[in-house]
Amino acid sequence: MEGSRWRSWRILLTPYYLNLYARQAHVLRVAAAFLVGLALNLLFEIPHGSWMLVTILIVLGSVPHWGGVRRKALQRMGGSLLGRRPAWWPWPCTAIRRCPAICG
Incomplete structure (x- = not known):
């Protein structure tokens, strides 16, 4: 009986039914990812953990296909790394003469 139950669920994973x-x-994939992110956020009390939920919605929310999700996730990660770059990249003060508040 167990095998027939698995076969009835397995048919839903065929490309015809997935399409x-x-x-x-x-909707189920986005909801499951959001709930996992929310559970992690509440369980570990991550500071600014709401950004994890925003990222889940941005990356998964508008792209229903896995290939697009992967590309969008890589773009989001690249943008985050480029946005973080000024925090660790030593900017020479001679190049930023117009901003005395930064250079001192």
């Missing part, structure tokens, strides 16, 4: 119910599968 037929793509919107519902996308």
